[in-house]
Amino acid sequence: MSNEHNSSLTLETNIFEYFEAAKDRFLPGISADAVILGYDGQHIKVLLLKAQDVDIWMLPGGFIEKEYDIDIAVHRIVKARTGLEELYFQQFKLFGRSDRNAHKQEHLKKFQELSSAAHDWINQRFITVGYFALVHIEDVAPKPDLFTNICEWVALDQLPPLILDHQEIIDTALTYLRRQLNYLPVGINLLPERFTMSQFQNLYEEILKQKLDRGNFQRKMLKLDILIRHEKLKKGGAHKAPYLYEFDSDKYHEKVRNGIGFI
Amino acid sequence: MSNEHNSSLTLETNIFEYFEAAKDRFLPGISADAVILGYDGQHIKVLLLKAQDVDIWMLPGGFIEKEYDIDIAVHRIVKARTGLEELYFQQFKLFGRSDRNAHKQEHLKKFQELSSAAHDWINQRFITVGYFALVHIEDVAPKPDLFTNICEWVALDQLPPLILDHQEIIDTALTYLRRQLNYLPVGINLLPERFTMSQFQNLYEEILKQKLDRGNFQRKMLKLDILIRHEKLKKGGAHKAPYLYEFDSDKYHEKVRNGIGFI
DNA sequence: AGAATAGTGTCTCTTAGACATTATTAC
DNA sequence: GTAATAATGTCTAAGAGACACTATTCT
CATH class of the missing domain: 1.10.10.10 (Winged helix-like DNA-binding domain superfamily/Winged helix DNA-binding domain)
Incomplete structure (x- = not known):
């Protein structure tokens, strides 16, 4: 138990180890991104992360551990960024265009020291599955991940430039939310x-x-x-x-x- | 052009070649399944395939070519089973449970002669993305694929035992259809x-x-x-x-x- | 004429939407 | 008192739902 926690901690604190282990640890070619929504009494906000070096923002996300259901893997991702154990979340779309990460290389130049296996793993075609989560904003303790140094709430009308197709992912999530509004527990999960x-x-x-x-x-x-x-x-x-x-x-x-x- | 057609034809007429080439041709660990719906004037029907040896049925499906958008790959799958070039179809859910193909091995015993690389490729964990399509039933010329010998329309209340989680995929498609009914061009795509x-x-x-x-x-x-x-x-x-x-x-x-x- | 199904009309009850009135509270 | 916002009431038009009546066609 505490070993598992330690090994996980190590993995999550070293980018190189993380990528070198990725091939064995994660499903190939698929990631998940979470549109985590909160309401501060005034506006709907989405939890975003800022890349460490450049002024580019992104959704919380990650890869899918080989042994976990995708739902569970996403739960772990959202929990890691928010600290929340219990939360309402739901998948809304798989983004599968072949060109969706055409520009990824740019952000990975600094990892050229990786082994060729790790490098290949990262540079293969990736599809991503979009989830949204509805959380009580006051309960969240935002925490950046390995690749980012800022994790914070941003109002929907003040979104910064986002990586890859993350803007489209957010837009799609909101359209889904509006259409399914009568079937979603929006009030109880966003209001205090x-x-x-x-x-x-x-x-x-x-x-x-x-x-x-x-x-x-x-x-x-x-x-x-x-x-x-x-x-x-x-x-x-x-x-x-x-x-x-x-x-x-x-x-x-x-x-x-x-x-x-x-x- | 005609070369491409020939090579594709060869691949699709030989199961062993198909699986041996799969590793290079398709994205790893992901498939697509299509709930193709038609209306015969009396009932909603779904297009099903029957496995060659046993009395187990399945949805039309396949893998995703590495160079194609998932939408396009699915279009090719549905076109191959129905003969239709133009059709209305839409993704509705990614099925990502880790145990969803736990029983797959059973159906693949006869492929033990495959190279270990091909065998490994088939036996890795697979997730599948569900699509539904709405078609004019009278325009469809059902055609089995490599693994099946029957392709035919089945009424929703007469579904036979289905492989893996295909029953769940159909149920989910229908729930989605009902909820999104006001946003879906059901009439124009199903009625003559x-x-x-x-x-x-x-x-x-x-x-x-x-x-x-x-x-x-x-x-x-x-x-x-x-x-x-x-x-x-x-x-x-x-x-x-x-x-x-x-x-x-x-x-x-x-x-x-x-x-x-x-x- | 009678059977079967199509097309249209009518009645009631509920709801949506616009807006008005009354109720509290701090200053 | 006044300003600000909350709670509730009123009016009208539109719509849902149940059901009745008329129209057409073939036997």
Whole structure:
């Protein structure tokens, strides 16, 4: 147990060892990338990593250990970047264009000292499977990986230049999210445990990129019978204090399973 | 050109050559499977292949040529089984469990004469990407592949025992189809060019596995303004002859793009 | 005429959407 | 009080769903 942890630690702290071992440790030619989404009360944000030398950003990602289900491998990747053990995540697309990593060599020049086997492994054609995760942003402790020195939340309208096809991966994730909205537990996984109706509404407005009517939203959500209203009010502003709500988890997930109607 | 065709033909007519060449020709560890769906006026059917020796059935599938996009490789696979050049198809999920081909060896015993490299290639862990295709059943000329001797349409409620996780792949495809129904050009790709309102309705009833009200369905579809009514009626029964309809392709695809409301 | 299926109309109930009114709270 | 935001109510038009009526065709 502690041995396994140590050997894993070693692998993850030395890029050269990591690549030399890759051929035996990982499935060939496939990686996974995670669009990890959080909501800070104002905006949807995505967790990004910055390459160590250049000003190029990327999604958290990695390779698939030969012995693990892809879902499990992705869970490990997301856990390593966020510290979260429990999380909601789901695959949304396999990106399989043959030219998708045509520019990869550029970023790997510094690894020319690698053995030819390792070098070949890295430079083979790669496909990648896209996952998105929905996390409580306040619970996340962002942590860069071997190849990066910054790991932080970035708002969707402030995305920097991204490596390879990572911009397309994010765009695809968001389109998927919007289309599947009625089947995804967005509220319970992005909002804090207790939240106001305004926060709930703003979250959906952020996802859909459109304004919703306040009165109608409130009426609709209350009618769904998935919310528990708490009498403790949120204080602070020079105005009427809003109620705090909490999801009735069972009823909420039942509705989501059947795709019944937030929007 | 004709050389290329010949060499391809040779490869596809000899299983041993096919597997010996696989290591150089295909991406390692990944395959694709296609849920090809057709509608015969009564039922949704899926195109299946039967293994040559045993009574086990499978989806059309294959490996990914190293130089092709996955979408293109799948197009080639579906074209080879159906004869169709133009078709609507879409990826829906990557199946990545580590145990998904645990039983594969059983079916490959007869290939023990293969070189160890070829044997290793076949016996490595495989993941598979699922695609579905929507085709006009009357245009299809089913054709078995190297490993099979029967290729035919099977109704969804009469599926035989399927290899590996192919049953799960079909189930997942159908769930995806139902959820994305408003975004998929199901009608125009499954119905013949001219069709009756009853056929249109029956198609949706088959997909959704539920009865719909005749009057309401007709009213709704006509209101969508995607149908062209022809005055030539369908004759034959001892009853009022129904109108024949045709989709207005532009208006139809515009509605589908925006996910506007069949159901 | 009768059987079968198609096309259209009608009624009710629910919902969506726009908007108005009342309720709190800090200053 | 006023400003700001929350909660709730009202009105209308559109739509869903159940079902009834009329039309056409063949036997």
